[in-house]
Amino acid sequence: MAYIDFISALHRRTQRDYVGRVNEYSKAEASAIARKFGREYWDGDRKFGYGGYFYDGRWRSVADALAKHYGLKAGDTVLDVGCGKAFLLYDLTQAVPGLAVQGIDISQYGIENAKEEVRPFLRPADAGELPFEDHSFDLVISINTLHNLECRRLDRALREIERVGRKHKYLVVESFRNEAEKVNLLYWQLTCRSFFSPEDWDWWFKQTGYTGDHSFIFFE
Numbered sequence: 001m002a003y004i005d006f007i008s009a010l011h012r013r014t015q016r017d018y019v020g021r022v023n024e025y026s027k028a029e030a031s032a033i034a035r036k037f038g039r040e041y042w043d044g045d046r047k048f049g050y051g052g053y054f055y056d057g058r059w060r061s062v063a064d065a066l067a068k069h070y071g072l073k074a075g076d077t078v079l080d081v082g083c084g085k086a087f088l089l090y091d092l093t094q095a096v097p098g099l100a101v102q103g104i105d106i107s108q109y110g111i112e113n114a115k116e117e118v119r120p121f122l123r124p125a126d127a128g129e130l131p132f133e134d135h136s137f138d139l140v141i142s143i144n145t146l147h148n149l150e151c152r153r154l155d156r157a158l159r160e161i162e163r164v165g166r167k168h169k170y171l172v173v174e175s176f177r178n179e180a181e182k183v184n185l186l187y188w189q190l191t192c193r194s195f196f197s198p199e200d201w202d203w204w205f206k207q208t209g210y211t212g213d214h215s216f217i218f219f220e
Contacts, residue, residue: 001205005215006065007143007172010058016219018187021047034190037107041191042085049190055087055115063091066141070168074098076138081127081161082106082145083114089122090115102137104130128156135166142171144217148191158208169212175201177218184219 021027025047033048034041041049066072072092076099080089083103093099101118104125105111111122125131127145140161149157161169174189175198176182185195196204198216205214 001211002213003215004069004170004213006062006069006170007215007217010062011217012220013058016184016188018184018219022187031190037105037191038109041107042110042113053085055085055090057091059088060091060094063088063095066139066170067092067095070139070170072096072099072139075100077102077136077166078139078141079103079130079132079137079164081130081140081142081157082148083122084110086111086114086118086122088141088143090118093118102132126153128153128160130160130164132164134163136164138166139168139170140165140212141169144172144174146171147173147175147194147196150193154194154204155208158204158210161212162208162210165212169210171210171212171214172217173201173214175216175218181218181220188219 030047042053045051074097078092078099078101080086080103083089083105084107086103089101089103093101101121103118103122105122106124106126108124111119111124114122123131127149142161146154146157161171174185174192175196176185177198185192
């Protein structure tokens with residue numbers, strides 16, 4: 001298991017007003033709306049989520065890095081747990097022609113509005129009950145998803161990712177290294193349920209037997 005950062009450069013491109021986030025609108029109400037993971041979360045006002053999540057190629061650099069690091073080739077199988085609109089999965093198919101991809105997400109809206117080219121390979125499902133056989137995928141990824149789960153569901157999801165992975169696994173979750181980053185995370189997040197330091201995330205990986213790679217998103 002290794003710490004490999006494919007995401008931070010993309011994460012830092014977004015400017016965030018942490019104090020404004022909690023002052024402009026009821027944070028409790030915004031979170032309640034966001035956690036439905038419907039249209040408001042993906043394509044509604046920014047205070048409820050992405051503020052419009054459309055394909056612009058931003059994930060291609062991540063796809064290229066994943067493909068190179070894990071040596072992906074035509075015929076390999078990849079699963080994205082929490083694929084959303086599946087922009088990263090689409091970019092992976094462009095980076096590695098012939099790659100076989102599948103994605104799951106609890107958001108029906110996300111799947112229905114996913115990148116058209118990969119939409120046939122997506123299905124609604126819970127991360128804690130992956131509808132696949134053991135050791136089905138050469139690479140299982142989960143980007144900015146697992147921190148949205150309560151502890152009991154997080155435990156199941158980590159075990160499920162380990163179960164269905166045949167070779168490589170890679171996940172990214174939100175975390176904090178100090179009190180300032182913890183406050184920023186609390187101010188900014190809308191859907192996070194698991195707030196853990198890197199050390200506590202490492203505990204979860206060991207507790208559940210997760211052997212894949214990982215990285216963290218920090219709100220600096």
